[in-house]
Amino acid sequence: MKVLITGANGQLGRALVKRLQGCQILALGSADMDITDCKKTFQTIVSYRPEAVIHAAAYTSVDAAETDVHLAYAVNAIGTQNVAAACLECRAKLVYVSTDYVFDGLLGRAYHEFDQTNPQSVYGKSKLAGERLARHIVNRLFIVRTSWLYGDGNNFVKTMLRLGQEKEELRVVNDQYGCPTNVADLAGVIVQLIEGKRYGVYHAANFGVTTWFDFARKIFALTGNQQIRLLPQSTSELGRPAPRPAYSPLHNFMLELTYGQQMRPWEEALNEYLAI
Numbered sequence: 095m096k097v098l099i100t101g102a103n104g105q106l107g108r109a110l111v112k113r114l115q116g117c118q119i120l121a122l123g124s125a126d127m128d129i130t131d132c133k134k135t136f137q138t139i140v141s142y143r144p145e146a147v148i149h150a151a152a153y154t155s156v157d158a159a160e161t162d163v164h165l166a167y168a169v170n171a172i173g174t175q176n177v178a179a180a181c182l183e184c185r186a187k188l189v190y191v192s193t194d195y196v197f198d199g200l201l202g203r204a205y206h207e208f209d210q211t212n213p214q215s216v217y218g219k220s221k222l223a224g225e226r227l228a229r230h231i232v233n234r235l236f237i238v239r240t241s242w243l244y245g246d247g248n249n250f251v252k253t254m255l256r257l258g259q260e261k262e263e264l265r266v267v268n269d270q271y272g273c274p275t276n277v278a279d280l281a282g283v284i285v286q287l288i289e290g291k292r293y294g295v296y297h298a299a300n301f302g303v304t305t306w307f308d309f310a311r312k313i314f315a316l317t318g319n320q321q322i323r324l325l326p327q328s329t330s331e332l333g334r335p336a337p338r339p340a341y342s343p344l345h346n347f348m349l350e351l352t353y354g355q356q357m358r359p360w361e362e363a364l365n366e367y368l369a370i
C-alpha cells in the first residue's frame with residue numbers, strides 16, 4: 095500500500111515510519127510540507143497519489159495554544175481541511191489522529207466513540223474542529239482518538255526519567271485520570287485500520303486507567319529508582335494555563351465492536367518501552 099504520513103518527525107510519525115517499513119511511504123515533516131499552506135499541501139499529496147494518508151501532524155502544545163489560538167486552529171483545523179481536500183481529490187483513505195481532550199472529563203466513566211464531545215481547551219477545540227472539517231470533506235475517514243502518548247520525542251516518561259536523575263523530590267498531579275499510550279501500539283492499530291474499510295471514529299489507547307502520579311510511580315518502579323520521593327499535587331496547585339479533563343480515559347469500544355480486539359494494558363506497553 096502507498097501511504098503518505100504527515101507529522102513524520104513527531105512521536106507518532108516516527109513510530110508509523112518504523113511500522114510501515116517495507117511499504118511504499120512518503121514521510122513528511124513541516125519543512126517538506128507545511129499543512130497550513132493549502133496549495134503546497136494539495137500539490138504534494140495529489141502528485142504522490144497515496145492510497146492512504148495518515149495525518150499525524152498537529153499543533154500539540156496544549157498550554158501555548160491558549161494564547162496562540164490562531165496558529166492552533168490554522169494547523170489543527172485548516173491544516174486538516176487542506177489534507178482532507180487533497181485526499182478527496184486522489185480518493186485516498188484518511189486517518190485523522192485526535193485526542194481525549196475533545197471531552198470535558200465530567201462523565202464519570204471512560205468515554206466511548208458515541209459519547210458527546212465538549213472540549214474545554216483551545217487545543218481540544220481546534221482538534222475537534224479538525225475532526226469536523228475532515229468529516230465534511232471525505233467519506234473514507236478514520237478518526238482515531240488517543241491519549242497520553244509516549245515514544246521517540248518529548249513526553250511525560252522522558253521528563254520523569256530526566257527529573258528522576260536531577261531531583262530527590264517530585265510533585266506530580268494526582269487528580270487527572272487517563273490512559274497512557276505507547277505510540278508503537280497506536281501505530282499498529284492505525285496500520286490495521288487502513289488495511290480495511292471499516293471507516294468511522296475509533297478510540298485507541300492502551301487498556302487501563304491511571305493518574306499522572308501513578309504513571310510516574312510506575313515509571314520509577316520499572317526503572318528501579320527507589321530514591322525519588324513522589325508527592326501528589328492537584329491540578330489547581332499546578333496552575334497550568336489550559337484546562338484539562340479530570341477524567342478522560344478512552345474506551346476502545348469501536349475496536350471491540352468491529353475487530354473484537356482490545357489494546358494491551360498500559361503497564362505492559364510501558365514496560366516494553368522502558369526495556370528498549
Ligand SMILES: NC(=O)c1ccc[n+]([C@@H]2O[C@H](COP(=O)([O-])OP(=O)(O)OC[C@H]3O[C@@H](n4cnc5c(N)ncnc54)[C@H](OP(=O)(O)O)[C@@H]3O)[C@@H](O)[C@H]2O)c1
Nearest residue numbers: 101103104105106123124128129151152154193240242243
Ligand atoms: N502527545 C500526546 O500525548 C497526544 C495525545 C492525544 C492525541 N495526540 C495527537 O496525536 C498526534 C501525534 O502526536 P505526537 O505526540 O506525535 O505529536 P508531536 O510529537 O508534537 O509531533 C507533531 C508533529 O506535527 C508537525 N507539525 C506541526 N505543525 C505543522 C505544520 N504546520 N505542518 C506540518 N507539520 C506540522 C511537527 O513537524 P516538524 O517536527 O517537522 O516541525 C511535529 O513533528 C497529533 O495529532 C496529536 O494531536 C497526541
